[in-house]
Amino acid sequence: MAAESAAIAAEAAAGAAAWHAIDAEAVLRQLAATPDGLEPAEAARRLQRFGPNALPSPARTPGWRRLLRQFNDPLILFLLAAGVVAFALGHRVDAAVIVAVVAINAIVGFVQEGRAEQALSALRSMLAPSARVLRGGARAQVAVETLVPGDVLLLEAGDRVPADARLLRGRGLRVDESVLTGESVPVEKLADPVAEHADLGSRASMLYSGTLVAAGQATAVAVATGTHTQMGRIGALLEQVETLTTPLLQQIARFGRAFTAVALVAAAALFAFAIGVRDYGWLDALMIVVALAVGVVPESLPAVITITLAIGVRRMAARNAIVRRLPAVETLGATTVICSDKTGTLTRNEMSARSVATTAGRALADGGGYAPVGALAARDGGDAALAAAQRVARIGLLCNDAQLHQGEGARWRVDGDPMEGALLALAGKAGFDGAAMRNAHPRLDEVPFDAAHRFMATLHADAEDAGALVCVKGAPEQVLALSARQSGRDGGAEPLDAAFWQRAIDAAGAEGQRVLGFAWRRLERVPERFGLEDVGGLVFAGIVGFIDPPREEAIDAVADCRAAGIAVKMITGDHAATAAAIAGQLHLADEVRVVTGQELEGVADADLPALAAEASVFARTTPEHKLRIVRALQSRGHTVAMTGDGVNDAPSLKQADIGIAMGHKGTEAAKEASGMVLADDNFASIAAAVHEGRAVYDNIRKVVAWTLPTNGGEALAVVLAIAFGWVLPMTPPQILWINMVLTVTLGLSLAFEPPEAGVMARAPRRRDAALVSPFMLWRIVLVSLLFSAGAFGVFGWAQARGHDLETARTMVVNMFCVMEIFYLFSVRYLHGSSFSLRGLRGTPAVLWAIAAVVLAQLAFTYLPWMHALFDSRPVPVFEGLVIVAGGAAMMALLEIEKWLLRRLGVFDELKAAAAAEPRGATT
Numbered sequence: 001m002a003a004e005s006a007a008i009a010a011e012a013a014a015g016a017a018a019w020h021a022i023d024a025e026a027v028l029r030q031l032a033a034t035p036d037g038l039e040p041a042e043a044a045r046r047l048q049r050f051g052p053n054a055l056p057s058p059a060r061t062p063g064w065r066r067l068l069r070q071f072n073d074p075l076i077l078f079l080l081a082a083g084v085v086a087f088a089l090g091h092r093v094d095a096a097v098i099v100a101v102v103a104i105n106a107i108v109g110f111v112q113e114g115r116a117e118q119a120l121s122a123l124r125s126m127l128a129p130s131a132r133v134l135r136g137g138a139r140a141q142v143a144v145e146t147l148v149p150g151d152v153l154l155l156e157a158g159d160r161v162p163a164d165a166r167l168l169r170g171r172g173l174r175v176d177e178s179v180l181t182g183e184s185v186p187v188e189k190l191a192d193p194v195a196e197h198a199d200l201g202s203r204a205s206m207l208y209s210g211t212l213v214a215a216g217q218a219t220a221v222a223v224a225t226g227t228h229t230q231m232g233r234i235g236a237l238l239e240q241v242e243t244l245t246t247p248l249l250q251q252i253a254r255f256g257r258a259f260t261a262v263a264l265v266a267a268a269a270l271f272a273f274a275i276g277v278r279d280y281g282w283l284d285a286l287m288i289v290v291a292l293a294v295g296v297v298p299e300s301l302p303a304v305i306t307i308t309l310a311i312g313v314r315r316m317a318a319r320n321a322i323v324r325r326l327p328a329v330e331t332l333g334a335t336t337v338i339c340s341d342k343t344g345t346l347t348r349n350e351m352s353a354r355s356v357a358t359t360a361g362r363a364l365a366d367g368g369g370y371a372p373v374g375a376l377a378a379r380d381g382g383d384a385a386l387a388a389a390q391r392v393a394r395i396g397l398l399c400n401d402a403q404l405h406q407g408e409g410a411r412w413r414v415d416g417d418p419m420e421g422a423l424l425a426l427a428g429k430a431g432f433d434g435a436a437m438r439n440a441h442p443r444l445d446e447v448p449f450d451a452a453h454r455f456m457a458t459l460h461a462d463a464e465d466a467g468a469l470v471c472v473k474g475a476p477e478q479v480l481a482l483s484a485r486q487s488g489r490d491g492g493a494e495p496l497d498a499a500f501w502q503r504a505i506d507a508a509g510a511e512g513q514r515v516l517g518f519a520w521r522r523l524e525r526v527p528e529r530f531g532l533e534d535v536g537g538l539v540f541a542g543i544v545g546f547i548d549p550p551r552e553e554a555i556d557a558v559a560d561c562r563a564a565g566i567a568v569k570m571i572t573g574d575h576a577a578t579a580a581a582i583a584g585q586l587h588l589a590d591e592v593r594v595v596t597g598q599e600l601e602g603v604a605d606a607d608l609p610a611l612a613a614e615a616s617v618f619a620r621t622t623p624e625h626k627l628r629i630v631r632a633l634q635s636r637g638h639t640v641a642m643t644g645d646g647v648n649d650a651p652s653l654k655q656a657d658i659g660i661a662m663g664h665k666g667t668e669a670a671k672e673a674s675g676m677v678l679a680d681d682n683f684a685s686i687a688a689a690v691h692e693g694r695a696v697y698d699n700i701r702k703v704v705a706w707t708l709p710t711n712g713g714e715a716l717a718v719v720l721a722i723a724f725g726w727v728l729p730m731t732p733p734q735i736l737w738i739n740m741v742l743t744v745t746l747g748l749s750l751a752f753e754p755p756e757a758g759v760m761a762r763a764p765r766r767r768d769a770a771l772v773s774p775f776m777l778w779r780i781v782l783v784s785l786l787f788s789a790g791a792f793g794v795f796g797w798a799q800a801r802g803h804d805l806e807t808a809r810t811m812v813v814n815m816f817c818v819m820e821i822f823y824l825f826s827v828r829y830l831h832g833s834s835f836s837l838r839g840l841r842g843t844p845a846v847l848w849a850i851a852a853v854v855l856a857q858l859a860f861t862y863l864p865w866m867h868a869l870f871d872s873r874p875v876p877v878f879e880g881l882v883i884v885a886g887g888a889a890m891m892a893l894l895e896i897e898k899w900l901l902r903r904l905g906v907f908d909e910l911k912a913a914a915a916a917e918p919r920g921a922t923t
């Protein structure tokens with residue numbers, strides 16, 4: 001027995017046995033097991049050899065190490081150093097602001113990383129806590145962790161499968177495998193072997209760990225446990241996937257390193273120049289350098305970006321997109337490809353009876369979902385086709401165990417099988433009253449559906465005479481095999497034309513429809529008993545094609561995404577024909593190309609990126625396929641958003657730049673691996689979130705475009721004064737005052753900006769696009785020069801009018817504040833003109849910020865105790881009006897400059913804005 005156990009262990013570890021293709025008896029022989037299960041002693045030995053039936057716990061990073069990791073950034077370290085120096089020199093307010101900003105960033109990052117480590121924990125929770133097995137011929141309830149290969153499992157409806165198992169016997173067995181395969185409806189399971197190369201969703205003889213028994217009973221033998229199950233393979237994939245850094249974080253990191261290096265070199269050079277050339281005392285020089293460093297380094301930028309992202313989170317939540325990680329907000333704005341699941345995301349996740357094919361012609365049903373509202377109309381064949389379709393709908397109504405209920409918001413739901421619910425809705429559209437029809441033809445007996453015979457039959461009293469009516473529905477080929485005749489155009493019976501029906505079945509399948517066949521038979525009298533042997537000699541009435549229809553709003557959302565330069569690709573575990581039909585209705589691409597998982601197996605990694613970019617639908621995919629597709633698209637520079645709901649989606653959700661899980665039908669493993677959760681499972685919410693993500697990124701760029709030039713203008717004015725030996729236009733405390741007052745008011749107000757017009761008319765930004773674009777760099781230089789010129793102009797004008805040095809410096813501080821207020825209105829519209837009623841009116845956040853700055857400046861200028869702190873002086877009214885006029889003139893100049901550059905097409909982003917203007921896009 002020990003040698004047999006060793007052989008079993010080798011098979012299980014390799015995962016090489018094609019258990020689905022082997023006869024059940026051969027499976028038992030290979031596992032050294034019997035239909036009565038393992039002896040307890042042997043089960044204990046195998047548990048020692050195989051280990052527990054559980055996924056391994058992930059290695060956790062200690063909390064203190066995760067916290068320290070948040071400070072490993074050049075900009076953060078430079079800010080901490082500046083804070084220490086500022087505190088040592090007595091500037092405790094500035095030091096406190098710097099430390100607070102750094103602490104907020106560290107806490108946010110620490111919490112986010114902690115949440116990310118929960119993904120594998122959620123995956124492990126998919127396993128049931130206990131299982132029913134046969135041990136030594138006796139039924140036993142054992143902990144799921146103690147299951148081993150060779151254990152015989154006993155399963156029934158409602159059970160979660162605890163290990164990968166080969167079916168030995170099944171009765172009416174259907175299993176919901178959506179968490180693994182994405183299959184939208186429960187699949188039938190049979191004990192017969194299937195082809196060795198069958199894909200995961202087609203292995204009807206296998207049960208997989210974590211899936212749910214929807215109906216029936218089963219006896220199965222465990223063939224793989226723990227990490228060797230399909231669930232374990234997904235766990236291993238999830239461990240191997242590293243969480244990607246978002247484009248924004250990459251840009252901020254690059255910007256921080258470059259900016260810190262430049263600032264350090266410039267500060268050291270200025271310090272040396274002030275001491276060695278201009279004879280400044282070292283303490284005076286150090287104070288100036290620290291003030292400039294605090295002023296020029298945008299220490300509040302991380303905090304403002306965090307607040308901007310948080311506001312985006314709130315806006316997205318209002319549009320049914322729940323963001324779990326702040327950086328995911330702006331990642332959506334950079335998305336170039338959305339890989340979407342089909343069922344429930346692009347479609348309604350409600351089966352709908354779409355077409356009825358009869359010998360008289362074809363009829364189509366309008367409407368969607370389970371609402372029995374709409375009409376059944378003949379596509380060809382006229383009234384005869386409509387009448388024949390009504391006869392088929394009547395069979396579907398009588399041979400039916402489901403019930404429809406109208407819930408809240410006029411939404412209908414089905415209790416029972418989804419396809420039977422769709423048949424009830426079809427009957428309503430055909431004009432039947434369900435209750436009246438059942439009363440007229442009460443059910444007398446039935447043959448329940450079973451995977452072994454693949455049909456359901458019901459026996460009804462016939463209102464027309466003393467006889468009985470047999471109604472049958474099931475797999476078309478099975479119902480055809482039981483039929484001797486078919487319904488003619490007039491409703492009578494005629495010889496069966498099997499070739500005709502096969503063409504009709506193939507045509508429905510080519511449209512992506514699932515097909516059921518319907519037949520009937522009249523009996524002269526009610527039989528004493530009704531069983532399988534009584535179902536035969538039927539009259540085949542027709543076939544009904546079912547489809548999970550696309551959401552209407554998803555069709556519009558796909559069009560919006562394509563107009564915004566975002567490709568939408570469907571990745572599903574469903575059949576290729578079904579996926580292709582839905583893709584065509586959604587208009588995913590001008591020419592829909594479908595690639596199956598089996599085809600992907602033969603594609604080399606080097607060739608996959610080109611195929612992934614070209615194809616628009618991937619059908620019958622496995623978790624490995626999805627992961628390869630996402631990585632292939634990323635290798636071509638795409639920013640990929642991936643949607644999913646099942647455990648099978650978790651690795652690709654984690655690999656994607658932004659993983660999007662479904663809120664209603666999504667598993668916890670999928671949600672924990674994602675950066676965003678859709679509250680309504682609707683693709684349209686993704687398009688709305690992309691819109692908000694682009695707006696958030698625009699606001700972040702506006703914060704940067706406002707912060708850097710204003711800080712640069714202050715620094716440039718002081719540097720020029722030291723370089724040319726001029727009198728400093730501001731003292732170090734006044735520089736710190738400007739930085740402290742304006743950054744936490746005006747800069748923060750930009751985080752609340754609404755989206756600009758045409759935000760979805762622009763192409764997605766490149767993944768490697770710099771945070772500071774060429775236009776923004778030009779703006780930084782130009783505005784810095786204008787600010788410096790304004791400062792020196794006011795300083796010189798004040799001295800020419802006879803004002804003392806303190807008053808002149810006070811006027812310079814006020815000039816900086818006024819220019820920054822007017823520049824705020826200009827920077828609010830990077831892609832359009834600020835000279836509009838909406839632009840000049842400002843948002844509540846902007847108006848409150850300006851009010852706060854004005855009050856602070858009035859205090860700085862006119863309160864005696866502020867004079868003592870900052871050496872400021874009162875400014876005459878005329879001089880104050882001139883300062884305000886100077887700020888307005890600067891804004892007018894910048895708007896003319898922006899208009900000229902946009903018309904001349906100097907910068908790409910302004911060319912895009914100019915191109916988008918005629919479209920009249922509105923927010």
